[in-house]
Amino acid sequence: MAQAYKLTYFNVKATGEPIRFLLSYGGIEFEDYRIEREQWPQIKPSTPFGQTPVLEINGKQTHQSAAICRFLAKKFGLNGSNDWEDLEVDAIVDTFTDFRQQVASYHYDQDEASKEKKWGPLKNETIPYYMSKFEEVVEKNNGYFVGGKVLVAMWQWSLLRCDSM
Ligand SMILES: N[C@@H](CCC(=O)N[C@@H](CS)C(=O)NCC(=O)O)C(=O)O
Structure with a gap:
């Protein structure tokens, strides 16, 4: 059924x-x-x-x-092929969450002054830092986050590409 x-x-x-x-x-x-x-x-x-x-x-x-x-x-067969790959996927997913929380803290801040203060460090430090680190990982894994293939980490990546936080 x-x-x-x-x-x-x-x-x-x-x-x-x-x-x-x-x-x-x-x-x-x-x-x-x-x-x-x-x-x-x-x-x-x-x-x-x-x-x-x-x-x-x-x-x-x-x-x-x-x-x-x-x-x-x-x-759907998008988890890792072994425990180590699953661990790597989880680590990437949790890192997206860390990153996203920092972006969200700026995005949802209702206080204009505090929001403005967050923008510089976010744009000049946090975003370039995470993006370059993510790129490093992807370069090491033949264009993917883990295991050289599409896994759930890839879908979580879409979180960062969303036009609404
Ligand atoms: N860790 C949770 C976070 C859930 C969460 O923050 N949900 C928000 C929307 S993105 C929500 O329901 N907010 C309304 C509320 O807390 O009243 C998850 O990833 O599902």
């Missing part, structure tokens, strides 16, 4: 997009439920930890974007 997949997330790319990519890659039809900001207070209490993305499979809810990606990657 076909399984029913439903992804609940805001109408942005951010941490939901790699899950959408993975489900599409795996040929899984899913309900791409995009909530509007004003719906959120009503939906929040029904989520496992008050946050999205939430993936439901046959009514069973799960959360945490990286964990969901890892789960789907395994299903």
Whole structure:
């Protein structure tokens, strides 16, 4: 029997997009439920930890974007070929998260003065640092992050390429 997949997330790319990519890659039809900001207070209490993305499979809810990606990657053969490769994938994914959090801290800052103060270091230090490091890794791995092939780390990379944080 076909399984029913439903992804609940805001109408942005951010941490939901790699899950959408993975489900599409795996040929899984899913309900791409995009909530509007004003719906959120009503939906929040029904989520496992008050946050999205939430993936439901046959009514069973799960959360945490990286964990969901890892789960789907395994299903679609996009995890590593051994424990070491899996470790390397996890390390890259966690590094994206570190990087993204620094960009998000600037992006979502509502205080104009504090935001302006963050821009210089972000543009001149943080972004060039992470980008050059990521490039180094990719150069060492024949154009991929791990193992010279497309793995879940690649989809997580899409987080950084999203036009909305
Ligand atoms: N570590 C979590 C972070 C989840 C998260 O920060 N979700 C945000 C949207 S990107 C959210 O639901 N914010 C609304 C809220 O916290 O009320 C993940 O990667 O899934």
